[in-house]
Amino acid sequence: MPLRMSTLFVRTLKEDPVDAEVASHRLLHRAGYIRRSAPGIYTWLPLGLTVLxxxxxxxxxxxxxxxxxxxxxxxxxxxxxxxxxxxxxxxxxxxxxxxxxxxxxxxxxxxxxxxxxxxxxxxxxxxxxxxxxxxxxxxxxxxxxxxxxxxxxxxxxxxxxxxxxxxxxxxxxxxxxxxxxxxxxxxxxxxxxxxxxxxxxxxxxxxxxxxxxxxxxxxxxxxxxxxxxxxxxxxxxTTPTPEPLDCSDVPPARVEDTPDTPTIATLVDAANARHPRADRPWTAADTLKNVIVTVAHPNGERELVVIGLPGDREVDLDRAAGSGALGAGEIEVAPATDAEIAAHPGLVKGYVGPGNSIDAPVLGLQGSTGIRFLLDPRVALGSRWITGSNQPGRHVFDLVHGRDFTADGTVEAAEVRAGDPAPDGSGPLExxxxxxxxxxxxxxxxxxxxxxxxxxxxxxxxxxxxxxxxxxxxxxxxxxxAEGNHDDRGLIWPQHLAPADVHIVATGKGEEILAKAEELTAALEDRGVRVLLDDRPKTSPGVKFGDAELLGVPTILVVGRGLAEGTVELRDRRTGQSRDLPVADAVAETISFVDARYSELGAQRTGR
Amino acid sequence: MPLRMSTLFVRTLKEDPVDAEVASHRLLHRAGYIRRSAPGIYTWLPLGLTVLxxxxxxxxxxxxxxxxxxxxxxxxxxxxxxxxxxxxxxxxxxxxxxxxxxxxxxxxxxxxxxxxxxxxxxxxxxxxxxxxxxxxxxxxxxxxxxxxxxxxxxxxxxxxxxxxxxxxxxxxxxxxxxxxxxxxxxxxxxxxxxxxxxxxxxxxxxxxxxxxxxxxxxxxxxxxxxxxxxxxxxxxxTTPTPEPLDCSDVPPARVEDTPDTPTIATLVDAANARHPRADRPWTAADTLKNVIVTVAHPNGERELVVIGLPGDREVDLDRAAGSGALGAGEIEVAPATDAEIAAHPGLVKGYVGPGNSIDAPVLGLQGSTGIRFLLDPRVALGSRWITGSNQPGRHVFDLVHGRDFTADGTVEAAEVRAGDPAPDGSGPLExxxxxxxxxxxxxxxxxxxxxxxxxxxxxxxxxxxxxxxxxxxxxxxxxxxAEGNHDDRGLIWPQHLAPADVHIVATGKGEEILAKAEELTAALEDRGVRVLLDDRPKTSPGVKFGDAELLGVPTILVVGRGLAEGTVELRDRRTGQSRDLPVADAVAETISFVDARYSELGAQRTGR
CATH class of the missing domain: 3.30.930.10 (Bira Bifunctional Protein; Domain 2)
Incomplete structure (x- = not known):
């Protein structure tokens, strides 16, 4: 039996649902495929259920x-x-x-x-x-x-x-x-x-x-x-572990006054102005950023962790959480709050240093804070850094990983960037x-x-x-x-997944139009073609065409004005193209068109 | 594709499940159609899912x-x-x-x-x-x-x-x-x-x-x-409201000592022995039994209610609950506990009288107890009763409904019995x-x-x-x-609901037996007949036949010893009858047998 717009349990809407963030949500709602019953909980209307x-x-x-x-x-x-x-x-x-x-x-x-x-x-x-x-x-x-x-x-x-x-x-x-x-x-x-x-x-x-x-x-x-x-x-x-660097020429670490340098940018400027490097200017990549995060473990425990990574990279907390290094199970990782940081007097916001400094008293750095300190794998052994000293307004220069500080482990914490090398050497990442x-x-x-x-x-x-x-x-x-198959007017289903094979729009006055539409519907259904017939008696052509475009059956057959000249119109919803068919050929041509669409998708028409 | 016992996710069991009270539960479990995941919560195995x-x-x-x-x-x-x-x-x-x-x-x-x-x-x-x-x-x-x-x-x-x-x-x-x-x-x-x-x-x-x-x-x-x-x-x-009875000849109500009469039977005996009725002996039908129940309302409120009904009828609490007279929604009705009764000093267990006695002081009956008193509709206006007086060891005689006591309403509370007249006059009830x-x-x-x-x-x-x-x-x-289609050996599905149309049992040694069974399976499947093939190589014939009977596919085709003489055996699981078929006719005869079963059920074979 065909579906009929006059009785089908569907109503199309002009308004997007409140809070809808994606096209599939907007269109499936507006086209009457789904309705929200509660946040994230949906009811399936007949057309939606058919596609599903x-x-x-x-x-x-x-x-x-x-x-x-x-x-x-x-x-x-x-x-x-x-x-x-x-x-x-x-x-x-x-x-x-x-x-x-x-x-x-x-x-x-x-x-x-x-x-x-x-x-x-x-x-x-x-x-x-x-x-x-x-x-x-x-x-x-x-x-x-x-x-x-x-x-x-x-x-x-x-x-x-x-x-x-x-x-x-x-x-x-x-x-x-x-x-x-x-x-x-x-x-x-x-x-x-x-x-x-x-x-x-x-x-x-x-x-x-x-x-x-x-x-x-x-x-x-x-x-x-x-x-x-x-x-x-x-x-x-995964970030390949870099080869250790030769740090024999790196001067000893020293703590310098760096007032008013709470950010990487201000720190780099101050370093170049007051503590210039001999061979080249300092860059953000020379700074070691130590980020304080809170890990909420599945058992409810909350743990502060400090993560060190190059200062020219943003931290990616999803990568850190997904790496497994911060904890097992469904952990949640978030930047630590000011209150959480304040509860640890050893941590000075904006000037946090590595937790495990090998020669902490000399450098003025705190030793182990009891807080886990993990490093992004990009921080090579032997690499040389400007980083926090855990004292307000002071940073440590030429601090070398492995010489002056160690970590409790590594964590994939730095954002991956376009252009980073693939770990298997297959080229830059997109x-x-x-x-x-x-x-x-x-x-x-x-x-x-x-x-x-x-x-x-x-x-x-x-x-x-x-x-x-x-x-x-x-x-x-x-x-x-639905995301991949729509335009601004509505859905455009792949032929083999559509709720009907053909959407027949009967439009215009006169009983013969609806009679012919019914006749074509019956003939197509007899041949196993699933028809959605718009037989609504008092609905304007504009509304009918708008609904057909919104609902997204990919093949549309218009039975209307042309009938007086013996033609109907076959529309391809995907391309917008249409052609007139002699009404006598309409069934055969429509089936041939629909079957070609199925065939393109490697599918076969199976009826309901 | 046929189902194959060698790979099908099913295991039959000899043991009934613990606590199983009905045959469908026992057999669907033993035949591997369902498995319990929690009380009242089941997993569907492949055969069960197919029937469902x-x-x-x-x-x-x-x-x-x-x-x-x-x-x-x-x-x-x-x-x-x-x-x-x-x-x-x-x-x-x-x-x-x-x-x-x-x-x-x-x-x-x-x-x-x-x-x-x-x-x-x-x-x-x-x-x-x-x-x-x-x-x-x-x-x-x-x-x-x-x-x-x-x-x-x-x-x-x-x-x-x-x-x-x-x-x-x-x-x-x-x-x-x-x-x-x-x-x-x-x-x-x-x-x-x-x-x-x-x-x-x-x-x-x-x-x-x-x-x-x-x-x-x-x-x-x-x-x-x-x-x-x-x-x-x-x-x-529903019990039709009886016509009011003429009570003009009924003597005035009076309270009598009736020691040691806590039950209807002892009361009737005592009444006949010490307070005989002039026209005929008292019977249980002359006593008005007042039952104290607790109604648990859906909102959590618990209410005591007294229900009066003829002493020759048992109380049916489901009928009382279902009638709506005790309260709306999903109420639960249970006999009141001793503690609940004791909390109401007006109620004397075994001697409870009507709650709304019109002339209570004269009779020694308590008046309104604040407890709802409802009557079964069989208690006609003008009817004459022996009933409790709310005093230990005393009953009231010749208490007349409407003359001496009233109710707060009626409730269908008396059990329906075989032989009771249908409410529409269409004869005695079964x-x-x-x-x-x-x-x-x-x-x-x-x-x-x-x-x-x-x-x-x-x-x-x-x-x-x-x-x-x-x-x-x-x-x-x-x-x-399943309840209606089994015997002591297992399930016997109606042909059109069975998980397969034919269960082919390949039994006996020799490669030609399995080869023929496979050939027949393929031929039947080609004709749209759903086959379950028992192709297990090292399973005894006894186990295979036992499993076939337990699983309950109604048509069984045995490919075994007879093959040497060119025959296979078609078994009707319902009747237990079987007949040998020339192997050349096996496909056609099996289809004809299966289709006849479908046809008896008004159904048509549709494949999977």
Whole structure:
């Protein structure tokens, strides 16, 4: 049966939703695909649900073809397995938690590693049962702090999550590669531009992991790529450890008065004016900036940490948090507040020095403050710096890393810049933004160990299973498709994902127009073409065309004035081009046009 | 692609799950269709998910055919609309509640009237937009106190819930009838025995409502039917108000000593022995039993109520609770505890009298105790009773309703018995148990009024919309189908709902057996027949046959010893009958057998 605008549960809107920050949110709302029920929580109207289901089906087909079996877990889960693995704590405020009538703790699951692990433990016991790949397409929950991007980043959202179970590392690698290939097929079939980048594991744990990113200005992820093909999430870019420098010629460190130099720029100016360097002027790259941050650990503990990095680089707290060097799990890292700094008298804001000065009393620097001091890996051993002395208005000059001070460790803290060399030597990096639409993890044995998933190996010995986990943000994928397929008048769906194949606009007075539109609708539906018919009797042509453009069915057939001359008009929503067709050819020509669009996308028309 | 037992994510079990009280729970667990994740919360394994989806699709097709449009709401909803309608309180402990990171109240929705109402208010504004019918197939939550029946009564479950919106009562009636017919088609197509009964509205509110009950011993609902076709949930059976009796000949009420008569039986004996009645012996039906109950109202208030009913009837607290006379919303009614009774010195346990005695001082009865006193409607005006006097060891005789005492109202409190007359005069009632698989409500304007859903009528006047709500317990329907289709060896699915059309058991040694089984599998799959192939290489025939019977695919094809003589064996899991087929005819004969089963069910084979 065709969809009919006269009865379809949809209303288009002229106004953008309040707080909408991205085009997909604005357009899916205005075109009546979704409605907000609460911040980050959406209701799917008929057109939205149709597109969503078509996306899900492509994912389902490819998962099945890759040998993964569909199951379905509850969204409401007991807390206990998540307590066992530590994620009950790691997830912090991001996880919705509740109690049942007997006061037992439950969660709304953000992801299902724990219970998949337990299910396999329940059913399987031998290496002969493996490998196994199982997946679900299911509702997930994550209490985002700032849910303002519609279905791009909701608090209730749909994910496809898959899990692989293998007896050994080689098996895991093979399962991972199978899923990787399935993801490539899925995103190819969806017609979604993407690239794979190295990523960090975050709260998931695990070792090898890649993200599938859809390049987009609205993305929350920054990624890099090099001419030689290196790609990574900016958080996962590693800085090669530089060779130690020869510091035999560096004069001894000395503390100098540098009044009124709270910033790098004022410090460089003062250094050049009053303490010039012999060989060349000082630059910001000669200063060591020591940034005080607060790390909020998942268990609630708050820790001050000082991070040293070259003064010509901004600090990137997401990189620092994602590196794992500041703490495990879902940590939050923020600049320390004045109050937090004031609580440590050893720290003088604007003049903070390295925490672990080897010859602190001589230099007037404090020794260990009890605060962790980490260095960005760019700070080479033997490198020579101007840096704070932990005394107001004074800096230390010619302080050498390894000679005069040490660190408690390294942390990837400096921003990555366009032009930085790729860590694999494949050339200068380019930066861009993207949306994470999928991520694949070689989890390893973390979950199986924590939850006791063992099977008997061929020698009858109990062996811990190794796992992978593989996610696709289904609702987010739909948002990305909308982001990448619209203009200022509305959505423009890829033909194979559109809520209908053809939008027939019946416009103009006279019963014969609507009658012909109905006839063409019936003929197309008979041939398996999905029609959305605008049969509203008292709606103006302007409103009808505006709605057709907003709704975004890519093929539009206008039955109107031309009918008197025996023609209808076929419009391509993507290009804006149109041509008149003899009404007798309309069905065949429309089908041929639609099928060509499917074909371009490597897809086939399947009806509803 | 066929399913293969060698790789299918399923394990059959010999042991029933702990606490399993119903066959569907035991068998779906043992056959590997579902696994418990928490009390009343289940994971769906591949076979279970397949059957569930087939059921969902039948429901979806009929809902669409009835002109209802599919949408999808969140499960996680803000509390506010439920606070506005009062259901935030009414649902009490049955509703899962939680807070988000900003301390806002949320619920896991047990049903969605409020947000459907708000969505229509958001989109629609005119009578021209109506009627509208929208539905979803979605996960619901209800924190059952005693979740022990598997998916028959889970805490996370799937419902189809639909809502109709009309401008007037005639429209609502028409929408209700359309849904009623759709339900009849759905349950007919599912092959599920059912009957429709009048029901009570409970927490939903609304007036006209019917339940679709599946007759089953494991049902929690008791229903009645009469030879003349009256059917009702036992809670909804109304007792016609009897004609007032002539009490002019009844002697004046008097209080008598009746020591040691705490029960009806001892009272009747004592009455006949010491205070005989002139015309005939006293019977239990002459005694008025006054039962003290505690009503727990949804707002947490606990109220003592005394209910009077004939002494020859047991009290049915579910009927009393469902009648609405004790309080609105999801009340809980229980016998009062000794402590609660003791807190009211006016109440003497075992000798409780009517609370509102007209001439209390004369009779020695207490007057109003401040406790509500309600009478079962069977207690006619003018009827004559022996009842408690609120003094230990004393009863009052010849106390006449309306002459000597009154009530604060009536409540349907006496049990319904087989043989009671149907309220519509259609003969004696028969009692049976059933499972509620669907319920349809004429909600009226309760939700629209509370939430301000108004549209302009043809005269431009704002009019409150009238609504219906229509539910089907999808997972519960699957449990009922399993309840009604099994034997002591396992499940026996109706052909059109089974996880596969044919279960091919390859049994016996020799490569040619498995090769032939594979060949037949491929040939059947090519013809759109869904095959589950037992290709496990080292599994005994006994285990394979046992598993086939447990899993319950209704058509079994055995490829085994007979192959040497050129035959395979086709088994009907329902009847246990089998016949040998020449292997050359196996594909055609199997298809013909399967199609005949589909046809008996009014269904057509559709492939996956």
């Amino acid at each position: 289901r078509r996306i899900e089906n492509i994912i389902r087909e490819e998962m099945n073809a890759a040998g993964s079996q569909e199951v379905h877990f509850p969204a409401l889960l007991p807390a206990e397995p998540y307590q066992t693995t530590g994620r009950w704590v790691d997830y912090g405020d991001d996880m919705f938690r509740l109690k049942d009538r007997r006061d037992n703790d439950y969660i709304l699951a953000p992801t299902h590693e724990e219970v998949f692990t337990l299910l396999v433990k329940d059913l399987y016991s031998s290496y002969k049962d493996l490998p196994l790949s199982i997946y679900q397409i299911q509702t997930k929950y994550r209490d985002e702090a700032r849910p303002r991007a519609g279905i791009l980043r909701g608090r209730e959202f749909i994910m496809k999550d898959a899990y692989s179970f293998d007896i050994d590392d080689a098996g895991l690698k093979a399962s991972y590669e199978t899923m990787r290939q399935a993801y490539i097929r899925i995103f190819d079939r969806l017609g979604l531009e993407y690239l794979t980048v190295k990523a960090t594991a975050g709260a998931m744990g695990g070792s090898e992991t890649e993200e599938f990113l859809h390049p987009s200005e609205v993305g929350e992820d920054t990624f890099v790529r090099s001419p030689g093909g290196y790609t990574a999430n900016v958080e996962a870019v 930066l861009a933004r993207g949306v994470e639409i999928g991520q694949i993890f070689q989890l390893g044995r973390r979950y199986a160990e924590a939850l006791g998933l063992q099977v008997l190996d061929p020698n009858g010995k109990r062996t811990v299973v190794t796992m992978g986990s593989y996610g696709i943000g289904v609702t987010r994928v739909m948002a990305c498709i | 989806r087939r059921i969902e699709n039948i429901i979806r097709e009929e809902m669409n055919a009835a002109g209802s449009q599919e949408v999808h709401f969140p499960a996680l909803l803000p509390a506010e609309p439920y606070q506005t309608t009062g259901r935030w309180v009414d649902y009490g402990d049955d509703m899962f509640r939680l807070k988000d990171r900003r301390d806002n109240d949320y619920i896991l929705a047990p049903t969605h009237e409020e947000v459907f109402t708000l969505l229509v208010k958001d989109l629609y504004s005119s009578y021209k937009d109506l009627p509208l019918s929208i539905y979803q197939i979605q996960t619901k939550y209800r924190d059952e106190a005693r979740p022990r029946a598997g998916i028959l009564r889970g805490r996370e479950f799937i419902m189809k819930d639909a809502y109709s919106f009309d401008i007037d009562d005639a429209g609502l009636k028409a929408s209700y009838e359309t849904m009623r017919q759709a339900y009849i088609r759905i349950f007919d197509r599912l092959g599920l025995e059912y009957l429709t009964v009048k029901a009570t509205a409970g927490a939903m509110g609304g007036s006209e409502t019917e339940e679709f009950l599946h007759p089953s011993e494991v049902g929690e609902d008791t229903f009645v039917r009469s030879p003349g076709g009256y059917t009702a949930n036992v809670e909804a059976v 009692l049976a148990r059933g499972v509620e698989i669907g319920q349809i409500f004429q909600l009226g304007r309760r939700y629209a009024e509370a939430l301000g859903l108004q549209v302009l009528d043809p005269n431009g006047k704002r009019t409150v919309v009238t609504m219906g709500s229509y539910g089907i317990g999808v997972t519960r329907v699957m449990a009922c189908i």
